[in-house]
Amino acid sequence: MVTLKQLAKELNVSISTVSKALNNSEEIGEETVKRVKELAELYNYKPNKVALSLKNNKTKTIGVIIPNILNRFLAKVLFGIEREATKHGYNIITCISNESLEKEKESLHLLANGSVDGFILCVAEETQINNEIEHFKKTISNGLPIVMFDRVAHDVMCDKVIVDDFDATYNATRSLILEKRKQIAFISNIDDLSVGKLRERGYNKAVLESEHFKPLVLKIKKKDDHQKKIKSFFKKNKIIDGVIAADSSSGIISLNTAINLGLKVPKDISVIAFASKSDSYHTLPKLTTIRQHAKIIGANATQLLINRIQNIDKTDDVKTIIVKTSLVKNKSTIH
Amino acid sequence: MVTLKQLAKELNVSISTVSKALNNSEEIGEETVKRVKELAELYNYKPNKVALSLKNNKTKTIGVIIPNILNRFLAKVLFGIEREATKHGYNIITCISNESLEKEKESLHLLANGSVDGFILCVAEETQINNEIEHFKKTISNGLPIVMFDRVAHDVMCDKVIVDDFDATYNATRSLILEKRKQIAFISNIDDLSVGKLRERGYNKAVLESEHFKPLVLKIKKKDDHQKKIKSFFKKNKIIDGVIAADSSSGIISLNTAINLGLKVPKDISVIAFASKSDSYHTLPKLTTIRQHAKIIGANATQLLINRIQNIDKTDDVKTIIVKTSLVKNKSTIH
DNA sequence: ATGAAAGCGCTAACAT
DNA sequence: ATGTTAGCGCTTTCAT
Numbered sequence: 001m002v003t004l005k006q007l008a009k010e011l012n013v014s015i016s017t018v019s020k021a022l023n024n025s026e027e028i029g030e031e032t033v034k035r036v037k038e039l040a041e042l043y044n045y046k047p048n049k050v051a052l053s054l055k056n057n058k059t060k061t062i063g064v065i066i067p068n069i070l071n072r073f074l075a076k077v078l079f080g081i082e083r084e085a086t087k088h089g090y091n092i093i094t095c096i097s098n099e100s101l102e103k104e105k106e107s108l109h110l111l112a113n114g115s116v117d118g119f120i121l122c123v124a125e126e127t128q129i130n131n132e133i134e135h136f137k138k139t140i141s142n143g144l145p146i147v148m149f150d151r152v153a154h155d156v157m158c159d160k161v162i163v164d165d166f167d168a169t170y171n172a173t174r175s176l177i178l179e180k181r182k183q184i185a186f187i188s189n190i191d192d193l194s195v196g197k198l199r200e201r202g203y204n205k206a207v208l209e210s211e212h213f214k215p216l217v218l219k220i221k222k223k224d225d226h227q228k229k230i231k232s233f234f235k236k237n238k239i240i241d242g243v244i245a246a247d248s249s250s251g252i253i254s255l256n257t258a259i260n261l262g263l264k265v266p267k268d269i270s271v272i273a274f275a276s277k278s279d280s281y282h283t284l285p286k287l288t289t290i291r292q293h294a295k296i297i298g299a300n301a302t303q304l305l306i307n308r309i310q311n312i313d314k315t316d317d318v319k320t321i322i323v324k325t326s327l328v329k330n331k332s333t334i335h
Numbered sequence: 336m337v338t339l340k341q342l343a344k345e346l347n348v349s350i351s352t353v354s355k356a357l358n359n360s361e362e363i364g365e366e367t368v369k370r371v372k373e374l375a376e377l378y379n380y381k382p383n384k385v386a387l388s389l390k391n392n393k394t395k396t397i398g399v400i401i402p403n404i405l406n407r408f409l410a411k412v413l414f415g416i417e418r419e420a421t422k423h424g425y426n427i428i429t430c431i432s433n434e435s436l437e438k439e440k441e442s443l444h445l446l447a448n449g450s451v452d453g454f455i456l457c458v459a460e461e462t463q464i465n466n467e468i469e470h471f472k473k474t475i476s477n478g479l480p481i482v483m484f485d486r487v488a489h490d491v492m493c494d495k496v497i498v499d500d501f502d503a504t505y506n507a508t509r510s511l512i513l514e515k516r517k518q519i520a521f522i523s524n525i526d527d528l529s530v531g532k533l534r535e536r537g538y539n540k541a542v543l544e545s546e547h548f549k550p551l552v553l554k555i556k557k558k559d560d561h562q563k564k565i566k567s568f569f570k571k572n573k574i575i576d577g578v579i580a581a582d583s584s585s586g587i588i589s590l591n592t593a594i595n596l597g598l599k600v601p602k603d604i605s606v607i608a609f610a611s612k613s614d615s616y617h618t619l620p621k622l623t624t625i626r627q628h629a630k631i632i633g634a635n636a637t638q639l640l641i642n643r644i645q646n647i648d649k650t651d652d653v654k655t656i657i658v659k660t661s662l663v664k665n666k667s668t669i670h
Numbered sequence: 671a672t673g674a675a676a677g678c679g680c681t682a683a684c685a686t
Numbered sequence: 687a688t689g690t691t692a693g694c695g696c697t698t699t700c701a702t
Contacts, residue, residue, distance in 0.1 A: 001449060001477065003679060014689045019681060029687055044477075046448040050394065051679035053385045054694050061428070069410045069417075070613070079404050082431050091450065093396070094429045096417050113381040114336060114695090115426065142336065142379075226616060252617050256591065260619040278405070281562060282587050282617050284595040338695060349673045354697060364671055386695035389678050449679090 002043040011035060022047075053114075061091045062305060063116035065107050067099045067124045067151075072248065072276050073294050074122060077149060080298020081120055088306050090117075099125040105135045117309045118145040120301045123153055125192050145308040149301045151194050159304040160320040161297050165195050168290050168325040169202030172272045173244050175327065177210055179270060179334045181242035184213065187230065187254055188246035189220040199246045199274070216240065220250065230257050241269045248275035248289075255283040255332055270333040277328075285331030297323050337378040346370060357382075388449075396426045397640060398451035400442050402434045402459045402486075407583065407611050408629050409457060412484060415633020416455055423641050425452075434460040440470045452644045453480040455636045458488055460527050480643040484636045486529050494639040495655040496632050500530050503625050503660040504537030507607045508579055510662065512545055514605060514669045516577035519548065522565065522589055523581035524555040534581045534609070551575065555585065565592050576604045583610035583624075590618040590667055605668040612663075620666030632658050 004022075008015045013032065021028045021036035022045070028036075039045075053059045062085055066074050078094065085092050093116055095107035104124045111119070119139065127133075128151060136156045140146055149161040176184050186203040190196035200217065207213040218233045220226055230253050234240060243258075245251035251273020258269050265271065265285055272288045273279070280287040300321050329335065339357075343350045348367065356363045356371035357380075363371075374380075388394045397420055401409045413429065420427050428451055430442035439459045446454070454474065462468075463486060471491045475481055484496040511519050521538040525531035535552065542548040553568045555561055565588050569575060578593075580586035586608020593604050600606065600620055607623045608614070615622040635656050664670065 001447075004681095005679075015679090016681080016690075017688055019679095020688090023681085027687065032687080048389075048449040048679050050385055050388045050449045051694090052681090054383075054389055054678090054696095055680050055682095057694070059385065069404075069414050070407065072405065075404050075410050078429075079431060082404075082429065086430070091428045091430075091446070093426045094413075094417065095421070095426075096414060111426070112336075114383040114385045227619065227621070249613070249616070256617070256619045259594070278584070281584070282591070284562065284591045286562070339697095340695075350696085351674075351698080352672055354695095355672090358697085362671065367671080383695050386678090387697085389680095389694090390696050390698095392678070 001048065002040075002045050003048065004045075007036065007039055007043065007045060011039060058309075059115065059117050060089055061093055061116045062302070063095065063107070063111040063119045063121075064092050065095045065097055065104060065119060065121040067097050067104075067122055069094075069096050072279065073150075073274075073292060076276065076294030077122070077298040077301075080295035081302050082298075083295070084299040084302035085306075088302070090302075090306065097124040097127075101126040101130060101132055108135055108139050112139055112142055112144055116144070118147070118305045120147045120149065120298075120305055122149055123151040123194075127153075128194055129192055145305060147301045147305040147308070149297055157318050159301075159308060159318050161301045161304065162320065162322055163195065163292050163297070164322050164324050165198035166202040166205075168274075168327070169199040169244060169246075170206045171202075172290055172327055173203045173206035175333070175335060176242040176244070176270055176272065177206065177213070179242070181270060182212075183216060183237070183239040184242035184244060185216045185218060185233070185237065185240045186244050186246070187218045187220070187233070187250040189222070189224075189226065189250055190247050191219040196246055199244075203244050226250070226253050227257065230254055231261070234258065234261055243269065243271045243273075245271065245273035245275075248273055248279040251275050251287055251289070252279060252282050255287060259284075265332050266334050272327070272333060274325075280328070280330055283332065288330045288333040289328050291326045291328050293323055293325070336383065337375075337380050338383065339380075342371065342374055342378065342380060346374060393644075394450065394452050395424055396428055396451045397637070398430065398442070398446040398454045398456075399427050400430045400432055400439060400454060400456040402432050402439075402457055404429075404431050407614065408485075408609075408627060411611065411629030412457070412633040412636075415630035416637050417633075418630070419634040419637035420641075423637070425637075425641065432459040436461040436465060436467055443470055443474050447474055447477055447479055451479070453482070453640045455482045455484065455633075455640055457484055458486040458529075460486075462488075463529055464527055480640060482636045482640045482643075484632050492653050494636075494643060494653050496636045496639065497655065497657055498530065498627050498632070499657050499659050500533035501537040501540075503609075503662070504534040504579060504581075505541045506537075507625055507662055508538045508541035510668070510670060511577040511579070511605055511607065512541065512548070514577070516605060517547075518551060518572070518574040519577035519579060520551045520553060520568070520572065520575045521579050521581070522553045522555070522568070522585040524557070524559075524561065524585055525582050526554040531581055534579075538579050561585070561588050562592065565589055566596070569593065569596055578604065578606045578608075580606065580608035580610075583608055583614040586610050586622055586624070587614060587617050590622060594619075600667050601669050607662070607668060609660075615663070615665055618667065623665045623668040624663050626661045626663050628658055628660070 097104040432439040
């Protein structure tokens with residue numbers, strides 16, 4: 001990479017002249033500007049990012065810490081973050097916590113050495129279970145803003161972007177009740193997460209407020225064989241004619257298992273799941289899904305963070321944006 | 336963030352003394368080292384990454400450019416890259432080209448300003464279609480090494496990590512032939528990609544060398560309705576009793592569609608797809624898959640790049656690592 | 671044992 | 687219109 005120094009030497013002018021010329025300063029003569037720019041072009045000069053970062057005490061880089069890149073929702077949020085960040089001239093450094101508190105702490109720690117201007121993160125499962133928040137607070141008090149999305153730590157004062165999980169699940173459950181379903185089950189493999197609990201509560205509310213209904217919940221653990229669990233759940237509870245799935249995998253497997261057991265979908269049983277569009281193609285009939293608008297969540301989180309970094313909002317008040325879900329009806333439900 | 340300067344001031348010693356003390360230099364007195372370290376600990380001092388990068392002319396950061404983060408395989412490779420990079424003290428800056436040549440060029444260009452020490456990338460679809468390679472060559476000649484994985488540009492001299500796509504598909508097709516299948520179809524939505532073509536050729540070879548067989552290929556475009564395409568393909572070609580899918584989506588939809596059409600799997604029809612373990616759970620019976628060991632691919636690519644950055648291999652020869660696939664047999668095939 | 675100074679690449683205030 | 691200098695935070699060589 002060619003530097004100002006080298007250009008200056010070759011042009012027999014000072015470094016600052018070159019710098020000013022390239023930055024279109026009024027001070028420099030027309031002729032000189034032309035010569036400088038031509039040589040810079042020739043050598044494909046680009047200002048060294050590291051030097052600029054040091055000078056400005058800003059890296060134009062965002063640290064993103066996500067628990068699991070194989071989760072479609074999280075991957076999509078990352079996509080949204082990347083796009084929005086790029087739009088504003090920011091790069092993203094991605095760390096994957098793998099749902100581990102230790103790795104999350106370490107990532108936060110390692111990047112808090114001037115590598116990034118702030119963080120966007122989704123709290124790791126282990127962190128939520130242990131309810132640890134000190135590392136977040138410390139980072140913020142060190143002057144590095146954090147924006148949390150989806151799974152958030154409520155006791156940390158920072159900007160947040162969340163989903164209306166409770167309402168979404170409540171409404172989805174209501175819609176199955178209106179289909180005159182008799183026994184609606186709730187199936188989840190994210191019981192440990194804040195959002196998993198919210199979804200269950202939304203389901204419970206809808207079920208309990210209609211007096212003829214009783215909750216019926218299946219919680220699947222990571223190590224379980226999902227297919228087996230769901231199959232035996234269905235066999236044991238033949239009465240089930242509706243499923244609300246807290247995650248895409250549970251939704252897809254539920255529908256396919258129902259069909260495997262000889263049930264007609266949606267005649268005998270309806271299925272709704274938190275899932276993406278492409279997930280809905282993985283069943284026949286296509287799955288009715290609760291869409292979380294992951295890309296928008298990512299974009300919102302990024303905007304919040306950049307605002308805070310650039311201190312556009314002079315207020316110190318933290319903001320919480322709630323991104324509304326949409327219930328996208330396909331053929332796995334009647335209405 | 337506290338700096339050496341601040342520590343020095345507070346301790347009434349020079350900056351270089353502090354620096355040396357923290358780096359366990361022999362030159363500094365025991366007592367001083369102790370005082371310095373204690374204060375550094377107290378203030379949670381961390382060497383500024385940007386300053387170090389400038390000094391060392393090394394960022395310890397890798398630029399990763401992937402075409403699509405929603406592709407499970409690519410996400411998994413990214414996971415492998417992140418893990419291996421972290422292990423070696425490297426961060427990754429992720430850019431998503433979105434299969435666009437322009438974005439790929441731009442990302443390469445933007446990060447070639449000292450932001451990263453080298454690149455790991457998977458060539459964008461548009462780049463492969465247009466067969467553009469100048470931007471890669473330019474980057475390399477600017478002194479930034481590139482490692483390509485999966486979809487590679489053969490005419491660019493750089494390290495590569497690829498999959499044995501041809502052999503894998505050939506062998507998978509052979510295994511269906513040995514099941515005495517009569518008409519094995521090949522279904523792909525990645526026809527434009529180098530790996531898609533390799534897989535088709537592997538299939539073709541297996542089919543053509545057994546004289547009783549004829550190739551039967553369905554190519555799905557991005558904009559198509561995958562379910563409809565596959566359903567009508569099956570309806571038009573009732574003779575199909577085996578499917579080799581070049582991608583997970585085609586595999587899952589093929590199997591579910593077959594069942595939807597009343598076929599028994601694997602009795603009436605076998606399905607094998609390039610897909611991951613979790614994909615195999617999205618069908619009943621579980622899908623027999625060709626596994627690409629994405630994490631290993633990511634780890635290998637990272638090792639190659641770090642070796643080159645650190646010039647551990649003094650040779651200039653470029654290396655190509657072929658990561659072998661595994662055929663993981665589940666219940667969507669007989670043998 | 672400690673400190674001063676130079677230099678990594680850049681910008682900007684301050685000379686000339 | 688052009689140049690000199692200082693400084694961002696750090697390491698390291700070279701004084702003292």
